[in-house]
Amino acid sequence: MAILLNIETATTNCSVSVSKEGKTIALKEDSRNGYSHAEKLHVFIDEMLTEASLKRNNIDAIAVSKGPGSYTGLRIGVSAAKGLSFALNKPLISVPTLEALAQQVHCENGIIVAMLDARRMEVYSAIYDSKYNVIRETQAQILNENSFSEYLGKQKVYFIGNGVEKTKELIRHPNAVFIEDKLPSANEMSVLAYNKYKISDIEDVAYFEPYYLKDFVALKPKNS
Numbered sequence: 001m002a003i004l005l006n007i008e009t010a011t012t013n014c015s016v017s018v019s020k021e022g023k024t025i026a027l028k029e030d031s032r033n034g035y036s037h038a039e040k041l042h043v044f045i046d047e048m049l050t051e052a053s054l055k056r057n058n059i060d061a062i063a064v065s066k067g068p069g070s071y072t073g074l075r076i077g078v079s080a081a082k083g084l085s086f087a088l089n090k091p092l093i094s095v096p097t098l099e100a101l102a103q104q105v106h107c108e109n110g111i112i113v114a115m116l117d118a119r120r121m122e123v124y125s126a127i128y129d130s131k132y133n134v135i136r137e138t139q140a141q142i143l144n145e146n147s148f149s150e151y152l153g154k155q156k157v158y159f160i161g162n163g164v165e166k167t168k169e170l171i172r173h174p175n176a177v178f179i180e181d182k183l184p185s186a187n188e189m190s191v192l193a194y195n196k197y198k199i200s201d202i203e204d205v206a207y208f209e210p211y212y213l214k215d216f217v218a219l220k221p222k223n224s
Contacts, residue, residue: 061092117165
């Protein structure tokens, strides 16, 4: 029976789950206090293993959300996952952040646009059908009133993620469905990570890096 530890830190949601055979059996997350991952992540990991009555060496693999998302959040999550993978000699599995986010939408028809807020009017987005098959890979895009018009003209489009807030201010279409206040979670990672585990789709711990999508740009301090 495969037991996986799943780590999601791509946004303000610090989220950890433990799963068995792709089913979440323990979940803890907190998105209320900004980027507190450095303080909370390892505490959450220990608490979830205790709740599931497991020790670290009971884990069969560690899965981590690989991005896109916050540079700092992804760096903390991936560093923790790689450290555990190396220390425990367990496989490392990466899960696309937007694919896990899309799993929160349940619809019989239409398409799903999973989106995360980026700078200004930009979002990171990927598009899936109702069965979570990829229609369009992850991109960084600048929003305008015509964004996603080729999809909206044909069917319902379900927008989800913290990019929704600025998207709904621009797009006014009867086929647009905005699902608000949702962030990527380790809960939906469970099945995706397990599917990868079954086929040994794992990462090289030494060389794996988060998928930042864009280069990190440090802001210059203002002159005093």
